[in-house]
Amino acid sequence: MNKVISLVNSDRTLVRWSTVIISLLLGAAIWEAVGMSFNQAFMAPLIGNEEHPGTLPRLYVYFFDDEEYLLSLVQSIQLFSTGFVLALLVAIPMGIVMARLITLRIALENYILALYVTPMIALIPFILSILGFDFWPKVLVVFLFAFFPILYNTLEGARSVKPELIEVARSFRSSELAIWRDILIPYTLPYALTGIRQASGRALVGMVAAEFFLSTSGLGEELITASRNFDMAGVLATILVITGLGITFMRIAQAVEKKYSAWRGVDR
Amino acid sequence: MNDISEQLPDQDAEAAAEPGQARIEITGLGKSYGSLQVFKDINLNFGEREIVTIVGPSGCGKTTLLRCIDGLLPVNEGAVQIDGDEIAQPREGVAMVFQHFGLFPWKTVEQNVAYGLKLAGVSKSEIQKKVPEYITLVGLGGFETSYPYELSGGMQQRCGLARALATEPHVLLMDEPFAAVDAQTREILQFELLRIWALRPMTMVFVTHSIEEAVLMGDRVVVLKGRPSSVFEIIEVNLPGPRDRSTLGHPRFAEIREHVWSTLMDEARAAEFEVN
Ligand SMILES: Nc1ncnc2c1ncn2[C@@H]1O[C@H](COP(=O)(O)OP(=O)(O)OP(=O)(O)O)[C@@H](O)[C@H]1O
Ligand SMILES: [Mg+2]
Numbered sequence: 001m002n003k004v005i006s007l008v009n010s011d012r013t014l015v016r017w018s019t020v021i022i023s024l025l026l027g028a029a030i031w032e033a034v035g036m037s038f039n040q041a042f043m044a045p046l047i048g049n050e051e052h053p054g055t056l057p058r059l060y061v062y063f064f065d066d067e068e069y070l071l072s073l074v075q076s077i078q079l080f081s082t083g084f085v086l087a088l089l090v091a092i093p094m095g096i097v098m099a100r101l102i103t104l105r106i107a108l109e110n111y112i113l114a115l116y117v118t119p120m121i122a123l124i125p126f127i128l129s130i131l132g133f134d135f136w137p138k139v140l141v142v143f144l145f146a147f148f149p150i151l152y153n154t155l156e157g158a159r160s161v162k163p164e165l166i167e168v169a170r171s172f173r174s175s176e177l178a179i180w181r182d183i184l185i186p187y188t189l190p191y192a193l194t195g196i197r198q199a200s201g202r203a204l205v206g207m208v209a210a211e212f213f214l215s216t217s218g219l220g221e222e223l224i225t226a227s228r229n230f231d232m233a234g235v236l237a238t239i240l241v242i243t244g245l246g247i248t249f250m251r252i253a254q255a256v257e258k259k260y261s262a263w264r265g266v267d268r
Numbered sequence: 269m270n271d272i273s274e275q276l277p278d279q280d281a282e283a284a285a286e287p288g289q290a291r292i293e294i295t296g297l298g299k300s301y302g303s304l305q306v307f308k309d310i311n312l313n314f315g316e317r318e319i320v321t322i323v324g325p326s327g328c329g330k331t332t333l334l335r336c337i338d339g340l341l342p343v344n345e346g347a348v349q350i351d352g353d354e355i356a357q358p359r360e361g362v363a364m365v366f367q368h369f370g371l372f373p374w375k376t377v378e379q380n381v382a383y384g385l386k387l388a389g390v391s392k393s394e395i396q397k398k399v400p401e402y403i404t405l406v407g408l409g410g411f412e413t414s415y416p417y418e419l420s421g422g423m424q425q426r427c428g429l430a431r432a433l434a435t436e437p438h439v440l441l442m443d444e445p446f447a448a449v450d451a452q453t454r455e456i457l458q459f460e461l462l463r464i465w466a467l468r469p470m471t472m473v474f475v476t477h478s479i480e481e482a483v484l485m486g487d488r489v490v491v492l493k494g495r496p497s498s499v500f501e502i503i504e505v506n507l508p509g510p511r512d513r514s515t516l517g518h519p520r521f522a523e524i525r526e527h528v529w530s531t532l533m534d535e536a537r538a539a540e541f542e543v544n
Contacts, residue, residue, distance in 0.1 A: 164366065164368045164370045165370060165372065167335075167340055167370065168366060168370035170340055170357075170358055171338055171340060171358050171363070171364045171366075172358070172363075172383065172384045172387045172435075173357075173358050173360065173387060173388075174387050178387060182372070182383070183372070186372075187374070262415075263373045263374035263375075263415055263416075263417070264373070264417075
């Protein structure tokens with residue numbers, strides 16, 4: 001029994017990867033079985049057959065035989081990156097400034113906390129009906145989804161900067177600019193990156209949500225069109241694409257976060 | 269390395285015997301945090317190339333005093349002058365070794381030691397030359413690329429010492445620099461520091477909890493006492509020659525140590541009775 005447990009829990013690469021692969025294959029098999037036994041209008045299989053083509057064949061068609069779909073994908077990625085990058089550029093400096101200017105922080109803190117916990121999705125109809133439906137209002141939606149997690153975490157990080165380090169900097173006659181460069185930014189970076197990782201997931205939700213409402217576009221439009229036509233293979237294929245995007249962003253953010261958090265070795 | 273220090277005993281003795289004109293002048297200094305008055309009416313002069321050690325019970329304001337001298341804290345009464353200039357903010361040529369180490373956790377030992385030099389605008393090639401020198405000096409060779417969390421407390425403290433020394437200050441303020449090291453390492457570092465000092469004498473204000481250390485390192489020992497505290501006594505150590513292991517066995521060493529010990533013990537007893 002002990003042998004079995006230690007084999008199961010061993011972290012040898014071989015055991016790990018076989019576990020991952022078996023788990024994925026099992027998931028695929030269940031999907032396939034459920035998909036084949038249901039009505040096509042409710043559920044599409046993963047692979048399917050001749051008269052009942054599934055999600056993966058559809059994905060193949062989307063990527064290699066459907067220029068419009070690729071355009072939608074590009075459109076979505078554009079929307080996502082614009083909103084996300086803008087959120088980054090505003091939230092991080094703002095978080096650090098607020099850590100240095102305590103009055104500003106006290107003035108804004110409650111709003112930030114409130115907006116951090118507000119489900120942004122509730123604001124979308126409001127934003128789109130005031131600002132319209134073209135590209136920039138949608139960017140604003142993505143921005144808002146991403147902005148608060150980044151701001152909130154950056155602020156938390158900047159607030160916890162050790163006063164001792166600032167004292168050292170002052171003792172060595174550091175300028176304010178150098179305090180930012182040598183202490184505030186490196187200290188805050190890991191926190192900001194945690195926020196960025198959270199934000200990448202939220203921004204993706206924001207992206208799809210913005211594309212759903214009224215003037216549909218991008219992957220959101222593909223999703224809606226497919227579901228109106230009861231094209232479940234299309235719906236699931238697009239969901240897979242969005243999931244793939246999400247996992248990619250998340251993994252990148254995680255890797256960057258890990259790299260710049262190494263010095264927090266004591267917290268491990 | 270030892271050769272060099274043996275060549276310099278005369279200079280050492282001379283510097284210890286007759287400290288130059290006052291480099292640091294503290295007059296009527298008082299400091300409060302809100303309603304808590306930490307110390308009052310402190311008058312002290314530290315000569316050029318003099319080593320003054322400061323002892324006193326925990327919480328009596330030793331760290332606070334060093335912060336005032338460094339210009340990190342505004343004072344409430346009196347003034348600190350260095351070379352005749354009143355200190356309102358940190359001054360060039362004055363470096364501090366912190367009780368809390370204050371190392372940058374995301375910087376390696378090398379980068380931490382280079383910090384002060386970089387801020388002072390020292391050229392890259394000069395930094396590359398000096399940093400390894402001071403790392404070796406404090407005995408951290410081989411740990412250049414380690415991060416602080418990979419070092420022991422004593423090693424972190426030595427890294428902080430190297431960072432301060434690297435800027436080649438005229439005034440070195442040290443806040444319990446060897447508190448986190450074991451007795452053996454401590455002794456090695458004490459004599460190392462005296463050796464470094466003999467090579468490049470500077471004014472050194474050295475706060476410590478250890479009476480032995482205060483007597484061993486200091487030309488004079490300042491005893492802080494009371495609540496709010498003030499200077500209770502200044503003891504001229506004038507032990508002969510360069511300080512080394514044999515100093516610890518010198519009768520005068522034992523005598524001063526006992527004297528300081530009983531002074532502080534009175535205070536500790538008084539505090540205890542107050543509590544009871
Ligand atoms: N930033 C601060 N704000 C308020 N009170 C403080 C502050 N720093 C220190 N104190 C108080 O001032 C007194 C002196 O503190 P200080 O750190 O100077 O003592 P110390 O002699 O260095 O003690 P130790 O030997 O334990 O290091 C203590 O009572 C402490 O509580
Ligand atoms: Mg202290």
